[in-house]
Amino acid sequence: xxxxxxxxxxxxxxxxTHPASWRRVDSGAExxxxxxxxxxxxxxxEELGFDAVxxxxxxxxxxxxxxxxxGRLDAVAIAARTAPLTSRIGLIPQVPVTHTExxxxxxxxxxxxxxxxxxxxxxxxxSTADVEAKAFxxxxxxxxxxxxxxxxxxxxxxxxxxDSWEDGAEIRDVPTGRFxxxxxxxxxxxxxxxxxxxxxxxxxxxxxxxPIVTVRADDPESAEVAVRRADIIRITATDLPIATExxxxxxxxxxxxxxxxxxxxxxxxxxxxxSDSVADAHTEVGELDGxxxxxxxxxxxxxxxxxAAGLDDVLAEITRSGIDGVVLRPLALHxxxxxxxxxxxxxxxxxxxxxxxxxxxxxxxxxxxxxxxLPRPLSxxxxxxxxx
Numbered sequence: 001x002x003x004x005x006x007x008x009x010x011x012x013x014x015x016x017t018h019p020a021s022w023r024r025v026d027s028g029a030e031x032x033x034x035x036x037x038x039x040x041x042x043x044x045x046e047e048l049g050f051d052a053v054x055x056x057x058x059x060x061x062x063x064x065x066x067x068x069x070x071g072r073l074d075a076v077a078i079a080a081r082t083a084p085l086t087s088r089i090g091l092i093p094q095v096p097v098t099h100t101e102x103x104x105x106x107x108x109x110x111x112x113x114x115x116x117x118x119x120x121x122x123x124x125x126x127s128t129a130d131v132e133a134k135a136f137x138x139x140x141x142x143x144x145x146x147x148x149x150x151x152x153x154x155x156x157x158x159x160x161x162x163d164s165w166e167d168g169a170e171i172r173d174v175p176t177g178r179f180x181x182x183x184x185x186x187x188x189x190x191x192x193x194x195x196x197x198x199x200x201x202x203x204x205x206x207x208x209x210x211p212i213v214t215v216r217a218d219d220p221e222s223a224e225v226a227v228r229r230a231d232i233i234r235i236t237a238t239d240l241p242i243a244t245e246x247x248x249x250x251x252x253x254x255x256x257x258x259x260x261x262x263x264x265x266x267x268x269x270x271x272x273x274x275s276d277s278v279a280d281a282h283t284e285v286g287e288l289d290g291x292x293x294x295x296x297x298x299x300x301x302x303x304x305x306x307x308a309a310g311l312d313d314v315l316a317e318i319t320r321s322g323i324d325g326v327v328l329r330p331l332a333l334h335x336x337x338x339x340x341x342x343x344x345x346x347x348x349x350x351x352x353x354x355x356x357x358x359x360x361x362x363x364x365x366x367x368x369x370x371x372x373x374l375p376r377p378l379s380x381x382x383x384x385x386x387x388x
Contacts, residue, residue, distance in 0.1 A: 006315060007265055007325025007372070009092075010045050011054040012038075017271065018331040019068040020291035026334050033073060035081050042082040044337045045089060048344060051371050052090030054123060054214075054327060055079055059096060059132040067292070076108050083116035090368035092121035092214055092232075098147060099127055099136045102157035102195060109211050110162060110203045118207030118367030121232070122158075123214040124225070126151050148221035153192040155213060155229045160188040162210050163379040164200030186381040209376045212368050217250065227253040227264075231372065236269045237302050240321045243268050247323060265372055267325040268318065271303040273332060274339035278306040288331060297331065308343030 011017070015027040022029035031037040045053050057075035062068050075093030083091060091112065095105045105122070113120035126147040127133070133141045142150070169184035188199035215226035216234040226233045233250060237243035251261035275281035285305055289295045297303060304314050318326055330336035369376060 006319045006323075007051050007267060008049070008315075009052040009054055009090075009267060009325065009327040010050050011056065011269075011327055011329045012041055012045075012333060013056050013329070014069050014072065015334070016332040016336075017329050018273075018285075018288045018292070018296050019062070019064055020288045020296075021332040022069045023291050024288075024332055024335065026338065027332065028334055029069060032069060033071070038073070038078045039082050039085050041333065041337070042078075042086060042089065042091070044341065046086045048337070048340050050089055051325070052092050052121065052368065055091070055093040057094040057096065058125070059099060059127055059135060060129045061131075076112060079112050079120070080115050083112065083119070086116075086119075087365060088119075090119050090121055090212070090371060091116055092123050092212065092368075094123040094125045096125045096127050097151050097154040098142070099132065099138065102154040103161065103197060103201075105154065106158040106161040106201055107203045109158070110201070110206045113206035113208055113211045117365050118369070120206070120208065121212035121214055121368055123216070124151055124155060124229075125216075126222075144219060144221045148225050150194040151222075152225045152229065153190075153194045155225070156192070157188070157190050157195055157197050159210060159213070159229075160190060160380070161197070161199055161201040162205065163381055164188050165203075165205040166379045166382050167205055167209070170204050186379075188381075205379065208367050208369050209379070212372065212374075217246075223250070223253070226250070227259075228257050231264060231374065233264060233266045234269055234327060235266060238300055239302055240318065240323075243302065243318075243323055244321050263374060265324040267327050268302070268323050269327050269329055270314070270318075271297060271301065271329045271331060272311065272336055273297075273305045273330065274308050274311065274336045276307070276339075278310065281305045281307065284335070285331065308339045311340075312343075 166184035217223035
């Protein structure tokens with residue numbers, strides 16, 4: 001487990017969440033569209049002891065023209081490429097559902113779970129831009145309520161498909177030529193407002209059975225889906241008291257749906273920029289804002305601009321508040337990884353995550369469910385489904 005029991009994630013947005021981060025000499029922007037860039041980033045995050053890396057994605061091109069880096073590699077593809085080169089860190093790509101059939105989302109995340117030996121997650125997102133709707137040409141842009149109602153149905157379909165193969169459905173009996181036990185495959189027979197899917201999946205049940213589902217509770221519509229569906233809920237807050245209030249409210253809402261709140265981790269997004277000193281960190285953020293011709297960091301939201309040692313203090317305070325975990329959102333990704341690596345080396349064993357604690361508490365190849373303390377669920381169709 002992570003130091004002090006705090007689940008630690010990092011979100012890797014290109015060269016950083018700041019639109020001008022690519023201008024830094026250390027950004028690595030020239031390699032951004034190569035596999036090597038991403039394998040190095042995810043491997044560094046694993047070495048630092050992060051529990052999970054969150055990989056953003058979208059069908060839209062970043063706004064800002066030539067002043068920003070435009071385009072991105074597919075998040076699931078990045079996760080799949082880094083899976084065999086890592087052994088512990090969770091891999092949680094975003095997969096938008098507005099223009100993606102849930103059948104395809106299901107098998108993509110299942111395949112990632114196989115490739116990572118059970119370290120896959122899925123962050124559910126929706127597509128809000130008119131340009132994305134026009135790119136597909138299937139439907140008009142939707143309002144938030146419609147988008148998240150469709151997303152709720154998509155998660156239901158995906159999770160049913162994950163369950164449509166029971167454990168042990170693959171028998172691979174060479175003498176009889178039987179590959180599967182047909183009694184352990186099931187139609188899901190879902191009909192909703194947005195989808196009609198019969199199933200079953202074309203992919204066997206993955207190592208986790210149900211990969212981890214993440215939803216950002218950014219508004220009432222997404223929060224409603226989060227409390228019903230998510231294993232991880234991401235939030236933002238202006239300060240720690242507000243964050244703890246949000247956690248309490250979300251846990252109450254989770255309980256009201258009949259779910260156990262202790263099976264859901266609520267993670268606080270924390271924008272960060274790290275440097276050798278607090279003064280240097282603020283100077284560098286000012287430089288980024290100058291390149292972008294406007295401030296980017298929302299100072300009304302909880303954030304940390306300073307040193308890696310100072311971040312340790314912030315994380316300790318968050319731990320005491322009762323928040324389940326943190327997702328760091330670096331303004332300049334390589335600067336943050338470099339600062340954390342230097343701090344890790346200088347302060348061992350007081351690094352970001354206690355590696356000795358990880359080795360003692362975790363199996364040789366922990367799944368993401370293991371790290372969250374969640375059991376591997378049985379297929380819902382094991383006793384209730386109708387066989388093919």
